[in-house]
Amino acid sequence: MKFGGTSVADAQCIRRVVDILEQHHKAGNEVAVVVSAQRGVTDQLIEIAGKLPTAKDDSAIAPLIRALSTRHMTTLEGAAPDQVAEVGADIEERLISLQNILFAVYNLRELTPRSKDYIISFGERLLAPIVAAALRERGIPSTVMDGCEAGILTTPQHGESTSLPESDERIQRRVGPLLKKEIPVIMGFMGCTRDGILTTLGRSGSDYSASIIGAGIDADEIWIWTDVDGIMTCDPRVINDARVMPSLSYLEVMELSYFGAKVMHPRSIEPAMRKNILVRVKNTFNPTHPGTTIVRNGQRDNRVVKALTYIDKVAAININGAQMIGRPGVAKAIFTILADHEVNVMMISQGSSEANISLIVDESHLSAAVTALSDLMKQGVVREVSHNHDVCAVAVVGAGMAGAPGTGGRIFTALGAAEINVMMISQGSSEANISFVVHQDDGPRAVRVLHDEFHLSEASDE
Template identity: 70%
Template sequence: MKFGGTSVADADSVTQVVDIVERHYLRDDEVAVVVSAQRGVTDQLIAIAEEIVKSQDTSTIGSFIHSLRVRHEKVLNQVAGDYASEACKEMENRLANLENILDAVHHLRELTPRSRDYIITFGERLNALVVCAAFRQRGIPSTVLDGCEAGIVTTPQHGEAMALPASDGRIKSRLLPLLTEMVPVVMGFMGCTENGIITTLGRSGSDYSAAILGAGIDADEIWIWTDVDGIMTSDPRVIDNARVLSTISYLEVMELSYFGAKVMHPRSIEPAMRKNILVRVKNTFNPDHPGTCIVHHEKRDTRVVKALTYIDKVALVSICGAQMIGRPGVAKMIFSALADAEVNVMMISQGSSEANITLIIDETQLNIAKVALTALVKQGMVREVTTNRDVCAVAVVGCGMAGARGTGGRIFTALGEAGINVMMISQGSSEVNISFVVDQADGQKAMRTLHDEFRLSEEDDE
């Protein structure tokens, strides 16, 4: 069971978590718990780390450490009075370590990827102590493990590390023996390299942690506890009548999460898929709701489209030129230049004339991409590079689209009748996702139009 930042944000939330876990512990279920940092703490850690590199004033470090101490000790005293003193001693050790590394970063005037990763794990390092103490207060034996101690071995890419196959054996040997005796509380979001260097798994990486650990112990199920009832047909902030999906396939969730759906980490499905483990997404604050089950092969229903999502902070890049036509290796040069600049390409579209390739990238990477591609213009490989920031990408997702005739026609007819211009279209060979790009101002309108067109607010046909 993984509990996100909103699920462990304060004393009431932690009490609710203990209630949930206790129910299963008393039924003799073997439960491992993964916890995130308290809501907002990771953002604060990132901000202080980046600030002190440039700041002349070290007093901000002390005041920040004090605020963390007060925040976590307040919750600790409320949920685990009998164990607060013991947990506070360990918390002081961890706060001292954090203060030392922040002080070192300040004096060196350098924040390396390695030190940044170490700093931003302290939200989980502090909060795991609180949750563990709360379990013990309720009479549930518990112990705290960081991701490395639990056996998560990763690649060395700081900030976006990925689990290695060696994790399975280590997790099984370290975590599995504990389950018959207690509820281990594992700090999410982190692992370590084979040399023991701390790495992080990307933002919202606690989902990924839970999936890695679940696969490592061959769990019956992996439960992702969050603050919504499950995975929805669309963002409820955009679609008032968005509906919770009872079931969805691994592949559909991967498409949705990649295109901006916030419920799951994009990579968190792969370990579960590899071991064919059922994943449940449930609401910590409404635990009786059945939530959403993520399964390998979902029973096909009568509708072809399952859900919609969109990303609004993207940019469109068009590379064109007659010199590209029939010239082998042009695409390779374009994508190699972007890869060398560490620019991630999210969508690709190419005209049959070969004179134009259009890409969608993260808006924050646009300037880097322009520099990389301008070099190709100077070399005469392409004629022109144009960009547009005022766009958003919409994804229409559903396994039922594979082989279904007329789905594309319905999508683009509905958009045309709504007066929405489509600037770019992309579809993968799996036929599970049709993505397109529209003006930023039309993004939410496109979502509402298609949600109505495919009647996604109506319950599944059983």
């Protein structure tokens, strides 16, 4: 079971988490727990780490340490009052370590990827001992482990590392034996290299940790506890009658995640897929709701389309040039230079003439992308690069679209009837995702039109 930042935001939330764990423990289930940092803490750590190398002075460090101490000690006092002295001393010791590395970054005027990983792991380092203490307060034995101690071995890429295959055996050996007698609490978001150097797992890293741990202990199920009832047909801020989907396939969740839906990182599904483990997404604040189950083939549904994602903070880049036609290696040059500048490409479309390639990137990556592609213009690989901020992207997702004639026709007929102009279309070979780009102002309306066209607010007949 993994509990996210909102699920452990304060003492009351942690008591609710322990209620859930106690119930499953008493029922005879063997449970391992992965926890995130408290909501907002990792963002605070990222912010200060980024500012210190160029800061005028070190005055920001002491207030941050005091704020983190106050927040975590208050949480500890409310969640495990009988263990304040012992666990509080552990938290204060960890805060001294954090303070020392922050001063080092300031004094050296350098933030290395390795130092940044160490700093941003402290949200989990401060929180996990409190959850374990709250379990012990209920009479349930509990040990705290960081990701490395639990056995998660990773590639050496700081900030975006990936679990290695030998993690399974290490996790089974280190975590497996504990499950018979206690509930281990494991810090999410982190692992270590074969040399023992700490690494972090990137966005939704705690979900990924939970899936890695679940695969390692051969779990029957992996439960992701969050603050919503499950995975929804669309973002409820865009569609107010969006519905929780009872079941999705691994493929559908990966398609939604790749396209930016705040569901789970696509890598979070991979360890579960490898071991064919059922994943549940449930609401800590409404634990009786069945949530969404994620399995290999999903649940049979009478609809071909399951969900929509909508992203408005994107930009379109158009790359043109007759010299691109029939010239081997142009696409390689484009995507290599974008990768070198750490630009994530979300969508790709190329005309059959080969004279135009269109890309969709995150808006925050646009400047880096334009800089990178300018180099290719100077080299004569491409002739022209233009970009457009006034766009948004929509993805239509459903495993039932594969081999189902007419789905694309329904999508674009409905959009045409609503007088919504489609600027770019992209479809993957899995056929489980059709993505398109429209003008910014048309985005919410496009989602509404398709949500209605495919009756996604209505429960399906299975």
